[in-house]
Amino acid sequence: MSVKYAILALLYQRQMHGYELGKQLALALKTDWDVKPGQIASTLARLEQAELVEPHSAAGDAAPDRKIYHLTEKGVEELRLWYLTAEVREYRSGDAFYLKLVFSLTGGPVTPEQVLRTQRRRLYQELHDIMALRRQVDADSELPLLLLLETVILHLEADLRWIEMCEGRLDDLKRYRPPKPQRQPRGRPKRDSE
Amino acid sequence: MSSIVRVEALSKHYGSNGVRLEVLKGIDLNIEEGEFVAVMGPSGSGKSTLLHLIGGLDRPSGGRVWIKDRALNDLDDKGLSQLRRQQIGFVFQFFNLLAVLSARENVAMPLILDGVKRAAALQRAEGALEAVGLADRKDHRPAELSGGQQQRVAIARALVIKPALIMGDEPTGALDTRTGDEVVNLLRQSISQERRTLVVVTHDARVAAHADRIIYLKDGEIVDDNRLNSGERPLAAPVSGEAS
Numbered sequence: 001m002s003v004k005y006a007i008l009a010l011l012y013q014r015q016m017h018g019y020e021l022g023k024q025l026a027l028a029l030k031t032d033w034d035v036k037p038g039q040i041a042s043t044l045a046r047l048e049q050a051e052l053v054e055p056h057s058a059a060g061d062a063a064p065d066r067k068i069y070h071l072t073e074k075g076v077e078e079l080r081l082w083y084l085t086a087e088v089r090e091y092r093s094g095d096a097f098y099l100k101l102v103f104s105l106t107g108g109p110v111t112p113e114q115v116l117r118t119q120r121r122r123l124y125q126e127l128h129d130i131m132a133l134r135r136q137v138d139a140d141s142e143l144p145l146l147l148l149l150e151t152v153i154l155h156l157e158a159d160l161r162w163i164e165m166c167e168g169r170l171d172d173l174k175r176y177r178p179p180k181p182q183r184q185p186r187g188r189p190k191r192d193s194e
Numbered sequence: 195m196s197s198i199v200r201v202e203a204l205s206k207h208y209g210s211n212g213v214r215l216e217v218l219k220g221i222d223l224n225i226e227e228g229e230f231v232a233v234m235g236p237s238g239s240g241k242s243t244l245l246h247l248i249g250g251l252d253r254p255s256g257g258r259v260w261i262k263d264r265a266l267n268d269l270d271d272k273g274l275s276q277l278r279r280q281q282i283g284f285v286f287q288f289f290n291l292l293a294v295l296s297a298r299e300n301v302a303m304p305l306i307l308d309g310v311k312r313a314a315a316l317q318r319a320e321g322a323l324e325a326v327g328l329a330d331r332k333d334h335r336p337a338e339l340s341g342g343q344q345q346r347v348a349i350a351r352a353l354v355i356k357p358a359l360i361m362g363d364e365p366t367g368a369l370d371t372r373t374g375d376e377v378v379n380l381l382r383q384s385i386s387q388e389r390r391t392l393v394v395v396t397h398d399a400r401v402a403a404h405a406d407r408i409i410y411l412k413d414g415e416i417v418d419d420n421r422l423n424s425g426e427r428p429l430a431a432p433v434s435g436e437a438s
Contacts, residue, residue: 113417121420127403128422135379153400160399168236 003035003043008071008079011053015070018044028144044069052078101166105173112170120163127156197260198359198391199225199248204257205414206243217243219414220257227358230385230392232402235411241395242363244411248393249282249361250274262358279308283352285381287364289344291336291351297323298332301351308355322350326380342373346380353384360385362394366401378404 010024018040047053052075055067104112134149201223208215217240233241246252250266259266291300301319323332326346336344366374378401385392402408410418
């Protein structure tokens with residue numbers, strides 16, 4: 001999520017000035033997603049330039065953080081498009097842990113068991129911390145935060161299950177040998193017919 | 195800190211005449227007073243067997259177990275069941291409540307077995323049910339309660355004897371996630387208030403993540419002993435957003 005769309009989403013609900021936007025962002029998300037006032041101001045300036053928001057300052061009161069912003073029609077359209085664009089989750093085929101596991105299978109200074117154990121310890125520590133946080137969250141007044149934590153928990157659980165699966169099949173995995181790279185014929189490819 | 199459970203070279207095998215199944219192969223383990231320990235591992239790794247041996251529900255083939263400096267090996271069956279009744283509260287996957295008894299009578303049962311007068315036992319059972327939030331269900335039979343409620347009755351039954359040690363064998367295995375969370379939280383609270391020790395066998399990462407320490411078994415051996423840090427700090431943040 002980007003500051004840009006968070007601002008558009010909030011301004012759709014009601015017009016606000018920059019300072020208020022900052023407070024609303026913090027309230028809505030209640031995470032450490034730390035948005036600096038300067039960042040809000042610069043984003044607002046860019047949004048204004050793109051004609052997605054429009055300020056109207058109260059008479060005589062021209063301090064930039066007192067400008068009250070509202071969405072333009074173009075801004076509403078941009079926001080609608082954002083809402084209705086599905087988010088693509090990034091999968092981890094290229095991530096460092098996967099690489100460690102795969103390379104350790106065919107020989108390294110540590111065993112794949114050590115690689116899996118190290119990662120599992122880390123994941124459990126994360127899950128432990130999240131669970132501690134979750135216990136402090138009030139299910140009624142902080143439901144959005146609770147749901148945010150749940151998605152983190154479920155992803156950690158999935159990662160842990162995957163590690164379990166790898167451990168369960170470690171003997172098979174150790175027999176795995178990567179295919180030999182095919183020798184590419186050099187030079188210009190021959191044409192079959194002309 | 196002092197150990198409440200001490201296990202030395204503990205082994206268990208079944209079968210004879212060449213067909214020998216080694217379930218536990220020489221486990222050494224210390225569990226400190228006040229710890230919440232999760233025991234994990236694939237099925238067949240020996241985790242339930244370990245729990246049963248520590249809890250005195252079964253006898254080892256080799257090695258020794260101490261609970262609070264009492265050597266279980268030296269106790270006869272009568273001594274063992276007395277130790278269980280007085281020191282160890284058990285919580286099982288399928289609750290193991292007696293169907294013909296009310297919640298209150300189920301909870302009172304270990305006290306009555308230990309010689310407490312029925313009226314006094316029932317009164318203490320009511321207190322224990324109240325502590326797990328089931329005061330208004332005391333006259334219900336297990337079949338009239340939900341799974342989560344039945345497990346809470348079982349927890350009250352485990353707690354009513356004021357045990358030093360609580361042992362759970364997949365205590366959330368028959369419950370949905372949300373109810374399971376409630377049950378684990380209840381178990382956690384019950385130990386942190388009274389400085390009890392909790393040992394739970396589970397395959398559920400979510401349950402294990404509540405623990406202070408996770409022990410992994412594989413093929414009858416401990417392959418990892420993972421102590422989790424619980425800082426005062428309730429964690430920085432689950433999410434870090436990118437700017438702009």
